[in-house]
Amino acid sequence: MSSFKDQTSFIRLNHYPPCPIPHLALGVGRHKDAGGLTILAQDDIGGLEVQEGKTDGEWIRVKPTPDAYIIKCWKDTIQVWSNDEYESVEHRVVVNPERKRFSNSILLQSIALYLIEPWRSWANEKNPAKSKAYNWGMLFYSSEEQQFQEA
Numbered sequence: 001m002s003s004f005k006d007q008t009s010f011i012r013l014n015h016y017p018p019c020p021i022p023h024l025a026l027g028v029g030r031h032k033d034a035g036g037l038t039i040l041a042q043d044d045i046g047g048l049e050v051q052e053g054k055t056d057g058e059w060i061r062v063k064p065t066p067d068a069y070i071i072k073c074w075k076d077t078i079q080v081w082s083n084d085e086y087e088s089v090e091h092r093v094v095v096n097p098e099r100k101r102f103s104n105s106i107l108l109q110s111i112a113l114y115l116i117e118p119w120r121s122w123a124n125e126k127n128p129a130k131s132k133a134y135n136w137g138m139l140f141y142s143s144e145e146q147q148f149q150e151a
């Protein structure tokens, strides 16, 4: 369908099996989401953690809330658009020794040809652009696979 041509949004269905050595393994290693917005649904097991502060901060557990979605706005694209006013937050998933966990992420992202750059309302003469413009599709297709293999 031409109306979906070049769009890169997708759904990820995550299954984390129980792990007998949770202190030695991660469900998903530390990373920042690169796209625009993530809508995440998770079961009652928990495991998602966000990092406080910029780097080497404490990992804070995101408590599962029944029937609630987590909207993750802190993503790299938004950081660039807002000229670092909103910072992308690092997160990871820890595993459970006894119970499996499921989560689903809807990752809303721009079309492949789109050029991501700070918006003029955020970057101007007084506050120069902190990022250079980059082509979303080139970044996405070169790094997306790799991100989850690193876990």
Ligand SMILES: O=C(O)CCC(=O)C(=O)O
Binding pocket: 012, 014, 028, 033, 038, 040, 042, 047, 048, 091, 092, 093, 103, 105
């Ligand atoms: O399973 C989760 O809670 C989060 C997974 C995640 O970080 C992602 O899909 O980008």
Ligand SMILES: [Fe+2]
Binding pocket: 031, 032, 033, 091
């Ligand atoms: Fe993520």
